[in-house]
Amino acid sequence: DATTRAGAQIVPVGDIHRRPPRHQLDPRLDPDVRVTNPYRDLYERLDNVWDLGEAKRPKEEWHRDTIWDLAYTRVLPALQTARAAGQLTLTSEDWQARQKLLEAWVKHGVRNPREHRILAPDASAARTLNHFAQNRRKALNYLREESLKVGRERFHRRDRVVFEKTSSSLGLAQGDMGTIIDVERLTRHAVVRLDNEKVVTVPLLIYHDMHLGYAVTGYGDGGRPAEHVYALLSTQWMRDYGHVARGTKGAK
Numbered sequence: 001d002a003t004t005r006a007g008a009q010i011v012p013v014g015d016i017h018r019r020p021p022r023h024q025l026d027p028r029l030d031p032d033v034r035v036t037n038p039y040r041d042l043y044e045r046l047d048n049v050w051d052l053g054e055a056k057r058p059k060e061e062w063h064r065d066t067i068w069d070l071a072y073t074r075v076l077p078a079l080q081t082a083r084a085a086g087q088l089t090l091t092s093e094d095w096q097a098r099q100k101l102l103e104a105w106v107k108h109g110v111r112n113p114r115e116h117r118i119l120a121p122d123a124s125a126a127r128t129l130n131h132f133a134q135n136r137r138k139a140l141n142y143l144r145e146e147s148l149k150v151g152r153e154r155f156h157r158r159d160r161v162v163f164e165k166t167s168s169s170l171g172l173a174q175g176d177m178g179t180i181i182d183v184e185r186l187t188r189h190a191v192v193r194l195d196n197e198k199v200v201t202v203p204l205l206i207y208h209d210m211h212l213g214y215a216v217t218g219y220g221d222g223g224r225p226a227e228h229v230y231a232l233l234s235t236q237w238m239r240d241y242g243h244v245a246r247g248t249k250g251a252k
Contacts, residue, residue, distance in 0.1 A: 089101075148190060160179055
């Protein structure tokens with residue numbers, strides 16, 4: 001009613017093929033209840049619906065094919081296509097997979113982490129990968145000595161960070177990412193240039209949800225695009241979050 005009175009129009013945009021992950025649902029939900037996709041319900045009920053008919057951004061044919069396979073949950077063909085294109089590495093042990101991923105990331109991501117993002121299957125893996133990425137950049141003098149230690153993490157100038165909780169007073173949304181451009185040790189503030197070019201000053205004594213952002217989980221980055229993504233895959237991750245890499249130029 002409010003939309004009609006204002007003369008506005010609501011345009012929902014979403015994926016009709018994806019089910020919401022069970023962990024994002026109401027914990028009181030009966031596990032036997034069938035989970036529905038609200039976008040599919042709208043798609044089936046409304047007439048004025050537009051389909052995305054072509055993926056414009058990917059230039060390689062294999063990547064376009066993979067996008068549509070993932071869109072229709074054809075995971076095995078998507079992985080086979082990616083492997084044939086040299087974009088998928090299979091290992092028998094988790095540590096081998098992490099090592100291969102980091103070797104690939106170091107070639108380019110250490111210089112430009114904003115456009116070379118690591119996706120981790122869980123928070124524990126993300127912490128391990130973030131620790132390695134930060135240490136590697138520090139060893140190669142991409143980070144400045146000025147830093148702040150908050151909890152188990154230390155933040156340097158030029159570190160990549162992610163904000164995991166919305167703060168309207170700071171102008172932050174969950175999943176926002178950015179680069180630290182200054183740290184104020186006396187006041188314990190970090191000055192961050194967000195990827196939308198907005199600059200925010202974060203009081204770390206009050207806001208406790210800023211973390212290193214070289215590696216993030218599918219939950220943490222909010223689906224924000226990057227030119228290149230290095231994903232440490234697991235079966236459950238592919239089931240719930242394969243959509244995150246669909247809009248990227250190169251997913252390894």
